[in-house]
Amino acid sequence: MTDSPTAAATSTASTASRFREKVCVVTGAGGGIGSAIARRLAREGATVVVCDVDGATADTVASEITGEGGRAEVAQFDLADASACHQAVDDVVARHGHLDVLVNNAGVNRRGDLLALSAEDWETSFAINVHPLFHLCRAALPHMASRGGGAIVNTASQWSLQPAPGHIAYNVTKAAVVAFTRSLARDHAHQGVRVNAVCPGEILTPMVEAHLARTGRTVADLDALVPFGRVGTPEEVAALVAFLASDEAPYMCGSVVEITGAQAVA
Numbered sequence: 136m137t138d139s140p141t142a143a144a145t146s147t148a149s150t151a152s153r154f155r156e157k158v159c160v161v162t163g164a165g166g167g168i169g170s171a172i173a174r175r176l177a178r179e180g181a182t183v184v185v186c187d188v189d190g191a192t193a194d195t196v197a198s199e200i201t202g203e204g205g206r207a208e209v210a211q212f213d214l215a216d217a218s219a220c221h222q223a224v225d226d227v228v229a230r231h232g233h234l235d236v237l238v239n240n241a242g243v244n245r246r247g248d249l250l251a252l253s254a255e256d257w258e259t260s261f262a263i264n265v266h267p268l269f270h271l272c273r274a275a276l277p278h279m280a281s282r283g284g285g286a287i288v289n290t291a292s293q294w295s296l297q298p299a300p301g302h303i304a305y306n307v308t309k310a311a312v313v314a315f316t317r318s319l320a321r322d323h324a325h326q327g328v329r330v331n332a333v334c335p336g337e338i339l340t341p342m343v344e345a346h347l348a349r350t351g352r353t354v355a356d357l358d359a360l361v362p363f364g365r366v367g368t369p370e371e372v373a374a375l376v377a378f379l380a381s382d383e384a385p386y387m388c389g390s391v392v393e394i395t396g397a398q399a400v401a
């Protein structure tokens with residue numbers, strides 16, 4: 136077993152102001168990885184818009200951030216609702232006058248192979264994992280471009296690149312997130328909008344915990360799959376997202392970055 140995550144992964148000591156005066160929208164921010172991203176950006180000075188369909192978890196995350204002295208507001212809406220996506224971005228711009236960072240993090244994992252998966256699961260996977268990227272980016276990009284640029288970070292998956300068995304909807308929609316990221320970057324780099332994606336491996340979050348509970352497997356079972364010896368933490372993914380979204384990554388555009396504890400190269 137490799138050492139547990141060190142303070143280095145969560146420290147903001149040297150980066151505390153990377154997002155000062157920036158407005159950052161994070162979807163799925165009530166969940167495991169999204170809440171870690173929201174907290175990380177807020178600790179580094181951002182005003183974070185905590186977006187989630189689950190208003191209670193979004194409220195909790197926003198309260199934690201404001202309780203620590205950060206700035207957060209909640210936007211509760213369903214990403215499957217295209218007009219709600221546009222409205223959410225318009226509301227942010229109306230309130231703040233700008234939108235600097237968009238993190239398309241929300242996602243669902245409907246399991247099954249082609250024959251086991253229902254048509255509803257297939258369509259829901261696209262409705263939540265893919266279509267909102269089109270609507271949110273379409274709403275946000277003109278605002279970013281008009282101010283000389285911005286950063287978009289999309290949460291894909293290791294399985295975007297190496298399909299997992301029995302997860303056809305997830306594999307295909309997450310591959311679409313990668314293709315969308317590269318296409319958008321190619322088209323809008325000249326406007327100063329940097330678009331990148333992260334591809335996490337096994338990260339311990341409510342999504343994964345629910346799967347473990349259903350299948351009777353343990354965290355140790357997952358740890359054993361990872362060459363690094365343990366699953367990743369949401370905070371480790373958040374640190375990578377924050378880097379890509381920050382001015383420390385000015386030449387990163389169209390990049391797809393794996394964060395897997397070497398699982399992808401095993």
Ligand SMILES: NC(=O)c1ccc[n+]([C@@H]2O[C@H](COP(=O)([O-])OP(=O)(O)OC[C@H]3O[C@@H](n4cnc5c(N)ncnc54)[C@H](O)[C@@H]3O)[C@@H](O)[C@H]2O)c1
Pocket residue numbers: 162163164165166167168169186187188189192212213214215240241242243244263290291292293334335336337338339340341342343
């Ligand atoms: N946990 C992992 O091992 C892992 C690995 C690779 C990629 N990912 C990706 O990371 C992202 C976050 O995953 P997580 O593990 O934190 O999951 P999670 O289930 O903890 O969080 C997902 C969040 O998205 C929200 N959400 C779901 N449907 C929504 C909708 N229709 N409208 C608005 N919000 C909605 C949920 O309410 C939840 O808060 C997802 O895109 C997931 O596919 C996770």
